[in-house]
Amino acid sequence: MTAGQSFPVQKNERIVLQISGINHSGEGVGRYRGLAVFVPGAAPGDQVVAEVSDVKKNYARARLLGIKTASPARREPECGRFSRCGGCRLQHINYGEQLMLKTILVKDSLARIAGLEKVKVRAAAGMEHPWHYRNKVHFQVEERPDKIALGFYEEGTHNLTAFFNEGACPGTGCLLVDDELNKLAALIEKLLNRHRGPFGRRILPQKRQSRFFRHIVLRKGFFTGEVMAVLVTGSGEWPGEKAFVKELLSLRPGLVSLVRNINDGPPGVLFGKKSRCLAGREHIKDRLGHLIFRISPSSFYQVNPVQTLVLYNKVQQYAALTGRETVVDAYSGIGSIALFLAGRAKRVYGLEALPDAVADARKNAALNKITNAEFLTGKVESLIPILAAQGQRPEVVVLDPPRHGCGREVLEAVVQMQVPRLVYVSCNPATLARDLRYFADNGYLVDEVQPVDMFPWTAHVECVVLMSRL
Structure with a gap:
C-alpha cells in the first residue's frame, strides 16, 4: 500500500460482515465495500464482527471477534482443540454444507x-461416517523440560497443540485419525517419557537446535488391520531404546512394524535416508479393492x-x-x-x-x-x-x-x-x-x-x- 491510496478498510478497524462462502483455505469470505475479506472460523450465512488484521491490494484478513447472527449451517465443533490445532478448518460447519x-x-x-x-x-x-478416517498420522514431538509431548503445530506456527494427557479433550487424540492409531500414539508418548534418557542437543547447519525425538509416524492397513510405527530421531545412542521396544511390544503385541528412522536434516524434512527395523517387518500391507499393497514408511498411499x-x-x-x-x-x-x-x-x-x-x-x-x-x-x-x-x-x-x-x-x-x-x-x-x-x-x-x-x-x-x- 503506497501513500495516498485509499482502501475500503484499514488495519485494526472493526467491521460487520455477512459471510457468503469459503476460500480454498476454509476461511469465511465476506465483502466489505467491495473488498473480499477472509475470516478464519466464520461460516457461510454468519453475520460477524471482525477486526481487520492485514490489508492487501485485492483482499483483507480479519480476526473473528463475535457472531451477531449465526448461520443455520453452523455447528459446535467436536474437538476442543479446533480453534488452536492446524489439522482441520471446517468443524464449525455441518458436513452436508461442507460438501x-x-x-x-x-x-x-x-x-x-x-x-x-x-x-x-x-x-x-x-x-x-466422516470421522476417524485417516490411516496415517504424523505427530510432531516436543521435548519439554518436564516431559515429551506429541501433537500438531498450530496453523502457521511451531507452537505445539498437545493431544494426549493434557488440555481440552485429554487422551482422546485426533478425531480424524483411526482410533487404534490414537491409542497407540498415547501409549508411545507415555513410554517415551518413561524411557527417554539423557540427550544432548544437536546443532543443525542452519544453527538451529534440533530435538532428538522429532516425529512419530503411524500407519494402519485399513482392511488388513496391520499397524506400523516409525520413530524419527536424531543420530546417536538412545540408552532407553531396548527397554522402550520391549515394553511397547509387551503392551501392543500385534504391532507388525516398528522402525527407527535417523534424521539429522533440517526441520522441514520428515525422513532421513537411514532406517533400522526395531521389530517385525519394514512394511505393512493393505487391501484396496481386489489388490494387496505393500506400504513402507515413506510410501505415498492415500490416507x-x-x-x-x-x-x-x-x-x-x-x-x-x-x-x-x-x-x-x-x-x-x-x-x-x-x-x-x-x-x-x-x-x-x-x-x-x-x-x-x-x-x-x-x-x-x-x-x-x-x-x-x-x-x-x-x-x-x-x-x-x-x-x-x-x-x-x-x-x-x-x-x-x-x-x-x-x-x-x-x-x-x-x-x-x-x-x-x-x-x-x-x-x-x-x-x-x-x-x-x-x-x-x-x-x-x-x-x-x-x-x-x-x-x-x-x-x-x-x-x-x-x-x-x-
Whole structure:
C-alpha cells in the first residue's frame, strides 16, 4: 500500500460482515465495500464482527471477534482443540454444507481461472461416517523440560497443540485419525517419557537446535488391520531404546512394524535416508479393492481408504476400459491406480520420477501377480515422448500430479500423442483449472468433473475429470 491510496478498510478497524462462502483455505469470505475479506472460523450465512488484521491490494484478513447472527449451517465443533490445532478448518460447519461448499469451490475455480462455466460438475461425493478416517498420522514431538509431548503445530506456527494427557479433550487424540492409531500414539508418548534418557542437543547447519525425538509416524492397513510405527530421531545412542521396544511390544503385541528412522536434516524434512527395523517387518500391507499393497514408511498411499475406493472406481468408470486398451498412468507413485486398472486393460505403463516409489510399484505388481503392468523411472515429460517413439499410442492417459499440477512439458507431450481419452485426478482445484484450460484450448472436451471428499472437516477436495479428444 503506497501513500495516498485509499482502501475500503484499514488495519485494526472493526467491521460487520455477512459471510457468503469459503476460500480454498476454509476461511469465511465476506465483502466489505467491495473488498473480499477472509475470516478464519466464520461460516457461510454468519453475520460477524471482525477486526481487520492485514490489508492487501485485492483482499483483507480479519480476526473473528463475535457472531451477531449465526448461520443455520453452523455447528459446535467436536474437538476442543479446533480453534488452536492446524489439522482441520471446517468443524464449525455441518458436513452436508461442507460438501456443497466444496462443489462450489470446484465450480468457481473452473469458471474464474479457466473460463469453463458450462462444464458438468457433479455434487461432491462424501462419507457416511466422516470421522476417524485417516490411516496415517504424523505427530510432531516436543521435548519439554518436564516431559515429551506429541501433537500438531498450530496453523502457521511451531507452537505445539498437545493431544494426549493434557488440555481440552485429554487422551482422546485426533478425531480424524483411526482410533487404534490414537491409542497407540498415547501409549508411545507415555513410554517415551518413561524411557527417554539423557540427550544432548544437536546443532543443525542452519544453527538451529534440533530435538532428538522429532516425529512419530503411524500407519494402519485399513482392511488388513496391520499397524506400523516409525520413530524419527536424531543420530546417536538412545540408552532407553531396548527397554522402550520391549515394553511397547509387551503392551501392543500385534504391532507388525516398528522402525527407527535417523534424521539429522533440517526441520522441514520428515525422513532421513537411514532406517533400522526395531521389530517385525519394514512394511505393512493393505487391501484396496481386489489388490494387496505393500506400504513402507515413506510410501505415498492415500490416507482415506474408504474414499480412495470411491475415487478409483470413478477413475475406472471414466477410463471405460474393454481389455484392448493401452493405458499410461502418469505420476504413478507406488502403482495403485495403474494396478487398479490393469485387470481391464491390455497393457499399463506407470511413469514415476521417484526410484523408491517405482521399486514399490514393481513389488506390488509382483505381489498381485500382475504381468501386464510396466513401471518406468523418470520425469513424465521425458518418458511420454519415449513411449511415443517406441510406437506406443495409449488409448487412455491418467494424470495424477502433485498439488502444483502438470508441468507445461507434460501437457504438451500428452496433446502431441493425441490420446483419445484423458482422466485427470487432482488435489488442487486451482491448478486443475489451469491445466484443463490448456487441454480445452488444444483439442479436448472437458466432459465431466466429480469432486470427492477425501478429507472431511478440512478445506481440501479431490477431483476426477473425464476429457475426450474432439
